Amino acid sequence: MFGLGSGKKPSLFSKRRGSQWQQEYRQHLGRYRSAAFPVGVPESAVQASCEQGLCRLVMPFACAQEAPELGAFLSEQLSREIQVDIEVQLAEKPRFAKIKHIIMVASGKGGVGKSTCAVNLAMALRHEGARVGILDADIYGPSIPLLLGLQGQKPQAKDEKTLLPMEAHGLKAQSIGFLVDPDDATVWRGPMASQALVQLLNETQWGELDYLIVDMPPGTGDIQLTMSQKVPASGAVIITTPQDLALADAQKGVAMFNKVSVPIIGLVENMSQFQCPHCGESSHIFGADGAVQLSQRYGVPILAQLPLAMEIRQCSEQGGDLSDDYQDMAAYFAAAARLCASQLYYQQGAQQGVEIIITDD
Numbered sequence: 001m002f003g004l005g006s007g008k009k010p011s012l013f014s015k016r017r018g019s020q021w022q023q024e025y026r027q028h029l030g031r032y033r034s035a036a037f038p039v040g041v042p043e044s045a046v047q048a049s050c051e052q053g054l055c056r057l058v059m060p061f062a063c064a065q066e067a068p069e070l071g072a073f074l075s076e077q078l079s080r081e082i083q084v085d086i087e088v089q090l091a092e093k094p095r096f097a098k099i100k101h102i103i104m105v106a107s108g109k110g111g112v113g114k115s116t117c118a119v120n121l122a123m124a125l126r127h128e129g130a131r132v133g134i135l136d137a138d139i140y141g142p143s144i145p146l147l148l149g150l151q152g153q154k155p156q157a158k159d160e161k162t163l164l165p166m167e168a169h170g171l172k173a174q175s176i177g178f179l180v181d182p183d184d185a186t187v188w189r190g191p192m193a194s195q196a197l198v199q200l201l202n203e204t205q206w207g208e209l210d211y212l213i214v215d216m217p218p219g220t221g222d223i224q225l226t227m228s229q230k231v232p233a234s235g236a237v238i239i240t241t242p243q244d245l246a247l248a249d250a251q252k253g254v255a256m257f258n259k260v261s262v263p264i265i266g267l268v269e270n271m272s273q274f275q276c277p278h279c280g281e282s283s284h285i286f287g288a289d290g291a292v293q294l295s296q297r298y299g300v301p302i303l304a305q306l307p308l309a310m311e312i313r314q315c316s317e318q319g320g321d322l323s324d325d326y327q328d329m330a331a332y333f334a335a336a337a338r339l340c341a342s343q344l345y346y347q348q349g350a351q352q353g354v355e356i357i358i359t360d361d
């Protein structure tokens with residue numbers, strides 16, 4: 001009835017018909033459920049223009065790679081071939097300078113894969129159509145230069161006060177590792193460490209960003225607490241492994257962010273399972289479902305359960321992008337990125353929706 005794809009463009013694109021399409025799309029989009037759209041595509045997002053079987057959507061969070069699945073859903077619902085193209089435009093005002101959201105990536109314990117997850121999450125958000133930066137605040141072991149293939153490089157000074165960020169894989173990056181000898185950084189005390197983070201954040205010309213990922217130092221001590229107080233973060237992602245010890249530390253991470261009122265966006269369970277390359281059998285080397293229990297206890301979602309995989313280690317340590325050669329591994333981070341971005345959007349929405357009622361008593 002709507003004539004999408006019929007080719008009779010001029011007569012079909014009257015205003016009335018246009019709005020009729022909008023209505024039908026809107027109805028179906030609202031029913032579309034996925035990890036990224038747990039409550040359907042939000043009403044505010046449905047700025048759809050639909051032409052010749054192509055539905056262009058402007059979405060308020062990074063989810064561009066959801067387009068094929070959304071297209072398949074709409075095609076089935078509307079019984080005609082529909083392609084979806086997603087453009088990402090975050091509507092909210094920047095939280096800091098021209099940065100819309102700062103996301104802290106933290107772990108209660110060292111060596112759980114925090115930096116690896118931070119970099120791959122940043123790349124995945126980029127592939128989901130967002131403008132993304134990464135700030136390496138891990139003063140004790142800055143690994144972002146290595147993970148982005150930028151070792152030994154130095155950022156350029158824009159003027160006397162500001163530095164230009166480095167760029168790799170479409171990400172803007174800044175790290176203490178570009179500026180000081182790592183051996184010097186290890187002796188920094190609390191105030192110096194948090195001051196270094198604030199300075200790097202303030203004095204880098206980030207330009208306009210949708211998301212800035214901050215790779216925090218491991219642990220939940222005073223340094224991490226001060227850092228989380230000083231940075232206007234929209235939320236935090238906690239990386240853990242399924243081990244009891246790592247989970248106990250992850251709990252401390254949740255408590256720390258609660259203390260400074262930074263919402264937890266979700267948990268990433270890294271090294272969740274290992275698939276034998278020979279027989280294909282999956283084993284839970286570090287235990288099973290620890291993060292699920294943590295998630296239930298604190299009511300925070302699990303963004304991903306990532307495998308322990310040689311491809312992740314090799315590709316990351318060579319400064320590569322998983323989506324170039326290891327799409328199956330990249331898919332885990334893509335799903336985590338969409339979930340992280342949407343969770344942040346829905347969390348903010350819920351916060352904005354809180355009504356404060358002042359009474360006399």
Ligand SMILES: Nc1ncnc2c1ncn2[C@@H]1O[C@H](COP(=O)(O)OP(=O)(O)OP(=O)(O)O)[C@@H](O)[C@H]1O
Binds near residue numbers: 117314317
């Ligand atoms: N899912 C994974 N599969 C295989 N190797 C991984 C995975 N995640 C991380 N690694 C490897 O584990 C090692 C530690 O990872 P990473 O440096 O990201 O940890 P971290 O928590 O940031 O450490 P630190 O506490 O030193 O900051 C690296 O060699 C990395 O390549």
